[in-house]
Amino acid sequence: MRKSRHTLKSPEQELRIFRARALLAAVLVVGLTGLLMGRLAYLQVVKHEVFITRSEKNRVRVEPLPPTRGLIYDRNGVLLAENRPTYNLTLVRERVEDLDATLDRLVEILALSPEEAEAFRVRSRQRQRPFQPALLMSDLDERQIARLAVNRHLLPGVEVEAQLLRYYPDAEMMAHALGYVGRINAEELERLDPGRYAGTHFIGKTGVERFYESELHGEAGLRKVETNARGRVLRELGRTDPVPGKDLTLTLDKELQRLAFELLDGRRGAIVAIEPASGEILALVSAPGFDSNQFVTGIDVASYRGLQEDLDLPLYNRAIRGHYPPGSTIKPFLALAGLKEGVITPDTTIYDPGYYQLPNDSRRYRNWLRWGHGRVDMERSIAVSNNTYYYTLAHDLGIDRIHANMTDFGFGTRVAHDVFGESDALMPSRDWKRGRFNQPWYPGETLSVGIGQGYWQITPLQLATATAVLANRGDWVKPRLAKGLGDDPVPTALPETPEDITLANEGWWDRVFSGMEKVISGHEGTARRTGVGLEYRMGGKSGTAQVFSLGQDEKYNAEELAERLRDHALFMAFAPIEAPQIAVAVIVENAGGGSTHAAHLARAMTDAWLLDEEEPDVESLREELEEDDGRVAGN
């Protein structure tokens, strides 16, 4: 090729160069086309199997169909927990063009407060599987739904989703008995069967909602759908319908529950009522209650802190977890233990000088009546709640026999069949004390136990259960909350029921009952004021539990401190004596003596259950109670 720099244009040379280059270009074009063909052959022949599988997965998606949660009714078919259709605001981030602008617009449309708006933004940023809707807000009201609908064209990727949400119509008084459902947390997600819970957002956290979770929940269904890449369902290819959860009928009576809740009147305390023959729990109230509906949608931090820091501990289920010294309420049980062990007969008497002394010990263990009750037999010991009689009995029985007999009544054990989170409280024993304190058991401690103080702690549920067993003349029933599941009644015979308690003489039960009847109806009964106008035979026993210590929180003001140092009032009762239909345990914290501050409540409960009357007048009862206030009553 000639390279003369100053020659004029040479058309021939230019043509030659061009054709050489064009030929080269053609070769390159063929080569590159060959490369493309090779690539396509690789994808479509060599890797075909891989891609055909992947495309199949892409096209068909399995979508869970969450089951409808079973409803919960009381024993009369009154709805206690329902599923309310609600509307949630969801957002698919992949479909939102400008997240910040969209959120700003939503805050404006929904008229959210700055705090709500902030929580809103945080939720929108939470990690989510691609193309899965993120839940921004639950339970939109109609106004918000309407405003969203109007502005929908401005909000691509934002959806209002219908969802069934648990709702408790009588949340506050039912909260502790029913428990509540809440969002499935990470920990629960680990242990749950992903198939069963596919598409479910809520799970029973406490109470029967927790205990009967598997029955209430049901089985998730599935549907195979064809979708596009945006997740939009194009058509359904097949489906397995979900099996809805079973409806649960409880043994609770809503009206009795309401009465118990109102009787407690916001005071700290608990009332448990059981039908002795069946063990059916008629009422299970812990006060104060709380609005369990808050926990369904997710409680906000401030409200939760409020509940947690409330000195009255509204979240604390006193009925099944509250530990109280039983006080004198256990005297009938100890008398029965004495009878059973042959330590006493119903006619055994002691002389009460107002105190008891252990042999070779100068310390005087005092009766609540300083000058003593004089000659006391078993029935009178119950009626007047004589301490000296029970110091003597406890000493004669010894802690080992007390422990064994009280355990037979269920103290120190979990008594119920289907109550979630029940505590076994504490029935002290030598072994327990050695294990706990590495100390031997001292005889003086037996005396404390003899009047229901010392280490002994019970739950209201245990007390009610023991009362029911006593009312049954020793026949054990495990308390239970479920009456029917779906259309099937829950079987009455329960496994692992403790052994029945038998006495050498069946008539001795009557003698104990007689003592308990005198508590209410006798002329010197501790709760004789409660027995005024009683239309049936009722047996009961008052108790006053000393509050030994208080949390060392120095911030309590004096008034508060004084109030919280007052004794707990307890009462246990059953009626009618000849054919018991209800056994009740009442505990009112820091109320004072049990005979005055708890017995009325027990009477109101039995009245309501046994008499075909109008609801008892809670107001007049309250007035009566206030009248009694300040009076020192024997326990």
Place this chain on the structure above:
Amino acid sequence: MALSDLTRPWRPRPVKAPVSGMRRRRGLWERLHLDPWLLGMLLLLMGAGLVVMYSASGQRLEVVTAQGIRFGVALAVMAVIARFSPATMMRWALPAYLLGVIMLVAVELVGDMGMGAQRWLVIPGVIRFQPSELMKLAMPLMVAAYLSRRELPPRLRDLAVCALIIGVPVVLIARQPDLGTSLLVAASAVFVVLLAGIAWRIIAVLAALAASALPLLWMNMHDYQRRRVLTFLDPDSDPLGAGWNIIQSTTAIGSGGVLGKGWLEGTQSQLEFLPERHTDFIVAVLGEEFGLVGMLAFLVLYLLIVCRGLWLAAEAQETFGRLLAGSLILTFFIYVFVNVGMVSGILPVVGVPLPLVSYGGTSSVTLMAGFGILMAIHAHRRLLPR
């Protein structure tokens, strides 16, 4: 010049005088200034493209109709342009180029945002226009016009002028930002320079320079552009973000197999797993529904069109025509290669449509205008008096 030695045995045939051209009545095609072979293949391509389009658009006939109308317009544009002589085009070169640059500057200042990039120039109520489309034609026209007046092979000074001519619009388009189009526009000009016979050692030096400039380019890239490159290197790193397109399109193509799933039967395409399935990613629909056989048929058709185009270019009598025609047809091929390469996952995702198959009016018209130029160059060759 080893390569030119290689080409020496091949002697270009002297340009044939039209066989009794002056005496015989000119044929229909000659009178129309159209090349029947090329036109036939283009029509075949368009027709096949419309068939694929029907499936890719989700069986929306109105989309196919709209595309058909655009093809009609494009064919008309081609036929009109084919009537102009290369000399006229050469005169247009500078004004067209300057107009293009001015409009690109205008876009920079007042352009309308579309799809996250500033590419459109809108005269309200009149027209929405992408100046970069004009540049696709004006650029090779300008460079070819310039070089054809110079002594060839081009010397360094000429190359420097070319670099300036190329550089200004390419940078302006890249700033929109539209890296894909700017590279294609640059390529069309570079093809002119290459065909003009730029010395291999200069090519080598420029290639080395370009390679060393790559980090600089990387630093000036927008985030989404970098992401595309990174995603191309490893699509699975972001399977639902930027890698989604590549994964979905390769899945669609791969699942098509040898014979394909059949027209309208592509599960990936029909179920909208494919993004932009009737525009840039239409190849995935093609590959899925017509399989390897269909893909090869299309590629062979493209290959024939390019070969025919190169042949027409080689037969041109004037250097200007040769350079321009060669550049246009090679650019056409680059579109095909980049698009198919992108969709099949051997090139990063750049917004390049599949010529005459992807939905889109402007690109079809631009491409057919290019073929019009090609045919004009070929037709006017015969009409030149010897």
